[in-house]
Amino acid sequence: MKPDEPLDLDSLIACPVCDLLHTDAVIPVGSQARCHRCHTVLMTPRSQAMTHIVMLATTSLILMVAAVFFPFLDVTAAGLERHSSVMDTILAFSTGLLMPLSFAVAALIVVLPTLRLVAILYTVTPMAIAYKPWPHAKAAFRLAESLQPWSMAEIFIVGVAVALVKIGGLATLKLGPAFWAFAALVIVTALKDTFMCKLTVWKTLEHRSPR
Amino acid sequence: MENAGTSQPPLTARAAGLVACTQCGRVHDAETAECRRCGSVLKSRDTTSLQRVMAWWVAGLIMYIPANLYPMLRTTTLGKDTSNTIVGGVIELVKHGDYGVGGIVFLASVIVPVGKFFAIAYLAFSVHRPDTMHNKARQHLYEVVEFIGRWSMMDVFVVAILTALVQFNIVLAIHPGIAAICFALSVAFTMLSAQSFDPRLIWDADEASQP
The missing domain is CATH 1.20.140 (Butyryl-CoA Dehydrogenase, subunit A; domain 3)
Incomplete structure (x- = not known):
């Protein structure tokens, strides 16, 4: 294709990372389309992706409720026992100077991941059940995409493991149900993200939105 | 996926006088301010x-x-x-x-x-x-x-x-x-x-x- 030829904009797609133009072909389900120059994955459509996303995101939301309110860890030291839930972890900083930190921790491990799941469900569920997306679905999906780096549930789990080792010598510990709910949440969320192909979701949204 | 610019040099959206969306890959005319597919703000290069x-x-x-x-x-x-x-x-x-x-x-x-x-x-x-x-x-x-x-x-x-x-x-x-x-x-x-x-x-x- 030469630059001076008239271009049909609908048949083109540009790599979001390096700006290289590609012709927008239909990608067979289960295969990957990569950028020619920088090898960024452009599209990886999966079969039944929307149904899977809805199921897995709903599962994640339910697990999140369990993870936040069920007992997370039991600590025993010098005959004293203490139960704590994720809620307590968040409230731990809520005194004095370190209050802003408690807000940040709450946001990173509970509020933002939950918001992201809700935004994804809002975008995808109507399209999976009926056909047309709900109003503001585009804004919801943009929000979900921008929240991705700030949802840190998986990092929290590794932090728990390190904390367990750190106080291993000072106290005895028992893992509660919420810990396992959180671990499952991390796995289910990661599984859901493998079904999410950003470009395909955007193309579907555009295709099904009223003009 | 086929590269639209297989002949040298690599044909980017900017070189073709277009602007691409970094969120969803949609290609537009250079003067377009907002992506028609996803509503993101368009900039050929973020100066x-x-x-x-x-x-x-x-x-x-x-x-x-x-x-x-x-x-x-x-x-x-x-x-x-x-x-x-x-x-x-x-x-x-x-x-x-x-x-x-x-x-x-x-x-x-x-x-x-x-x-x-x-x-x-x-x-x-x-x-x-x-x-x-x-x-x-x-x-x-x-x-x-x-x-x-x-x-x-x-x-x-x-x-x-x-x-x-x-x-x-x-x-x-x-x-x-x-x-x-x-x-x-x-x-x-x-x-x-x-x-x-x-x-x-x-x-x-x-x-x-x-x-």
Whole structure:
């Protein structure tokens, strides 16, 4: 294709990372389309992706409720026992100077991941059940995409493991149900993200939105 | 997927007089201000990108200094106070023989943040000196920085968990130190710095060098 030829904009797609133009072909389900120059994955459509996303995101939301309110860890030291839930972890900083930190921790491990799941469900569920997306679905999906780096549930789990080792010598510990709910949440969320192909979701949204 | 620009030079959206959306890949005429597919603001190249990268980078570095000088954790055992900085916490873990966990904490709280400062600075400066390192290598470096940077938040979560769990009045209590806030801010600022970087800048030299 030469630059001076008239271009049909609908048949083109540009790599979001390096700006290289590609012709927008239909990608067979289960295969990957990569950028020619920088090898960024452009599209990886999966079969039944929307149904899977809805199921897995709903599962994640339910697990999140369990993870936040069920007992997370039991600590025993010098005959004293203490139960704590994720809620307590968040409230731990809520005194004095370190209050802003408690807000940040709450946001990173509970509020933002939950918001992201809700935004994804809002975008995808109507399209999976009926056909047309709900109003503001585009804004919801943009929000979900921008929240991705700030949802840190998986990092929290590794932090728990390190904390367990750190106080291993000072106290005895028992893992509660919420810990396992959180671990499952991390796995289910990661599984859901493998079904999410950003470009395909955007193309579907555009295709099904009223003009 | 077929590359529209198989003949040299690589045909980018900008070279074709178009503007592409970095969110969804849709291609538009150069004057379009908002993406028709996803509603994102369109810019052929983010001209303020490097300024924002450096501003967040400096903010992150400023916060990183007190994060290392002040205590991260304050442990009170029977009226005796001991404070630990980030590096002090790692040394303590190694002294107890927990080499594995000590290594993870050292990696997440020292190597990754320091490496990230160098990597972002290198990426920003090499935009104007394109032949220092191959484009693909710089693209990989950028992806690694984006992917790994968030994991530094782990130490903040460790502090949150320990503070919530270990509260046994005078027998044993752990309190967060001021460095926890500084470190959390430093990680957030460097994440924003990396997100401000426009990876298309890495590839523009490629276009210019092949007439």
